[in-house]
Amino acid sequence: MSTSFAEENYLKIIYRLSEGHTDDISTNAVAELTQTKAASVTDMLRKLAEKGWVNYQKYQGVRLSPEGEKIALGIVRKHRLWEVFLVEKMGFNWDEVHEIAEQLEHIESDSLIEKLDEFLEFPKTDPHGDPIPSKNGVMPELGYQHLADIKAGKRCVLMGVAKDSAIFLQLLTKMKLSLGSALYVQEVNAFDRSVSVSIDEAPAVFISHEVAKNILVKLAQ
Amino acid sequence: MSTSFAEENYLKIIYRLSEGHTDDISTNAVAELTQTKAASVTDMLRKLAEKGWVNYQKYQGVRLSPEGEKIALGIVRKHRLWEVFLVEKMGFNWDEVHEIAEQLEHIESDSLIEKLDEFLEFPKTDPHGDPIPSKNGVMPELGYQHLADIKAGKRCVLMGVAKDSAIFLQLLTKMKLSLGSALYVQEVNAFDRSVSVSIDEAPAVFISHEVAKNILVKLAQ
DNA sequence: AAATATTTTTAGATGAAACTAAAAATTATT
DNA sequence: AATAATTTTTAGTTTCATCTAAAAATATTT
Numbered sequence: 133m134s135t136s137f138a139e140e141n142y143l144k145i146i147y148r149l150s151e152g153h154t155d156d157i158s159t160n161a162v163a164e165l166t167q168t169k170a171a172s173v174t175d176m177l178r179k180l181a182e183k184g185w186v187n188y189q190k191y192q193g194v195r196l197s198p199e200g201e202k203i204a205l206g207i208v209r210k211h212r213l214w215e216v217f218l219v220e221k222m223g224f225n226w227d228e229v230h231e232i233a234e235q236l237e238h239i240e241s242d243s244l245i246e247k248l249d250e251f252l253e254f255p256k257t258d259p260h261g262d263p264i265p266s267k268n269g270v271m272p273e274l275g276y277q278h279l280a281d282i283k284a285g286k287r288c289v290l291m292g293v294a295k296d297s298a299i300f301l302q303l304l305t306k307m308k309l310s311l312g313s314a315l316y317v318q319e320v321n322a323f324d325r326s327v328s329v330s331i332d333e334a335p336a337v338f339i340s341h342e343v344a345k346n347i348l349v350k351l352a353q
Numbered sequence: 354m355s356t357s358f359a360e361e362n363y364l365k366i367i368y369r370l371s372e373g374h375t376d377d378i379s380t381n382a383v384a385e386l387t388q389t390k391a392a393s394v395t396d397m398l399r400k401l402a403e404k405g406w407v408n409y410q411k412y413q414g415v416r417l418s419p420e421g422e423k424i425a426l427g428i429v430r431k432h433r434l435w436e437v438f439l440v441e442k443m444g445f446n447w448d449e450v451h452e453i454a455e456q457l458e459h460i461e462s463d464s465l466i467e468k469l470d471e472f473l474e475f476p477k478t479d480p481h482g483d484p485i486p487s488k489n490g491v492m493p494e495l496g497y498q499h500l501a502d503i504k505a506g507k508r509c510v511l512m513g514v515a516k517d518s519a520i521f522l523q524l525l526t527k528m529k530l531s532l533g534s535a536l537y538v539q540e541v542n543a544f545d546r547s548v549s550v551s552i553d554e555a556p557a558v559f560i561s562h563e564v565a566k567n568i569l570v571k572l573a574q
Numbered sequence: 575a576a577a578t579a580t581t582t583t584t585a586g587a588t589g590a591a592a593c594t595a596a597a598a599a600t601t602a603t604t
Numbered sequence: 605a606a607t608a609a610t611t612t613t614t615a616g617t618t619t620c621a622t623c624t625a626a627a628a629a630t631a632t633t634t
Contacts, residue, residue: 138590171592175613179590222468235461241456244453251443380582389621390624392584392625393621396620397621411583412583412630
């Protein structure tokens with residue numbers, strides 16, 4: 133069965149909202165991310181349920197069905213591969229690629245995606261450190277931690293971000309933070325939960341809790 | 354003013370139908386290429402006229418306005434650059450890229466197209482020999498001739514094709530014809546207007562008039 | 575130039591995907 | 605547990621791009 137642009141967007145957004153936990157997703161949460169009204173979401177959820185891509189009981193929220201998840205993972209795969217292309221081959225910065233990839237993810241051609249994957253030398257992650265699902269719909273589990281959860285005195289490496297917004301990514305760039313940055317958590321400040329972090333052996337800077345929550349790291353060694 | 358997917362397709366198709374001559378384009382001609390019915394075309398032409406992109410008088414056919422032509426040339430530029438990408442970087446054959454480029458041509462990002470152009474080293478033509486309009490909307494005039502119009506005894510080089518359909522391109526490939534092939538027109542056969550042509554110094558083969566009409570060449574020297 | 579054929583337009587309808595406003599269900603609060 | 609607040613759904617519209625069938629205009633033939 134074929135998917136429209138709008139349907140693909142809904143499935144992708146329900147997928148994003150489902151990551152990590154197993155609870156049902158609320159109509160309002162979907163409406164916020166699709167930039168539509170709750171009433172429009174209700175209509176679409178009924179339609180997606182009819183096609184068998186979501187489990188939906190009215191007033192109880194949605195969950196992706198296995199088939200829906202497969203479609204969503206296909207979209208995410210395309211999105212992330214195109215992001216790698218845009219950064220690695222086209223020379224964009226990591227904060228410039230999201231909107232373009234939102235469009236490219238809907239291009240329909242399996243052979244193109246396989247060739248693109250090969251051309252990019254089978255990347256494992258996108259420019260924000262997010263894992264790229266395999267062609268058969270498996271999302272690698274990278275098991276990173278949030279910088280906000282790291283104890284003082286630990287060393288870690290910046291592996292990804294939990295938010296793709298340009299404004300957030302630009303801030304990280306200004307702070308000299310990028311994928312691969314070596315971080316040393318000097319102190320967790322009780323007052324505002326900010327963290328004092330030395331980046332690549334430079335003198336420590338303060339990173340707000342809000343930012344630290346959205347930075348993904350792996351512990352050194 | 355922004356353009357929808359459908360509007361862009363109509364403008365592109367009216368552009369293609371206008372190439373070469375200056376007459377107005379008929380509703381039916383547009384309907385055939387857009388794969389819609391004449392009634393739908395009438396609706397859209399009225400809409401495009403309101404937006405100032407075409408000159409349209411009912412029952413008298415359409416022509417692109419200068420603004421409409423500019424938009425159409427932008428779409429054609431994107432289409433052809435993406436075709437170069439698909440063949441040169443992704444490894445597709447020339448008969449496989451049209452449908453994918455039909456989708457990619459609607460991706461909206463000026464900076465992406467400029468970066469793609471640079472990445473491809475500013476190609477002048479697409480994989481079918483069609484010229485790529487410049488960023489400021491100028492279509493280079495290449496002035497090729499149709500193989501069907503070449504006199505017996507002349508040498509020429511295959512520079513392009515006048516038709517992008519997969520079935521036609523596959524036939525050329527089977528005949529060992531590709532861009533750059535050196536052609537010697539041995540004879541024009543009066544009976545069926547086929548041409549006896551030696552390709553890259555090999556023994557001559559027959560090329561039907563129908564095929565010869567769609568092959569673009571430049572005379573040698 | 576009349577009659578016929580063809581092309582194009584109008585009128586009215588349909589399906590997708592959105593909307594607003596009001597009603598119904600669920601959740602939270604007193 | 606009753607009331608209030610919030611969330612979600614229903615009902616009825618809207619816009620876009622398409623359709624069919626019928627009417628009107630143009631082109632072709634006799």
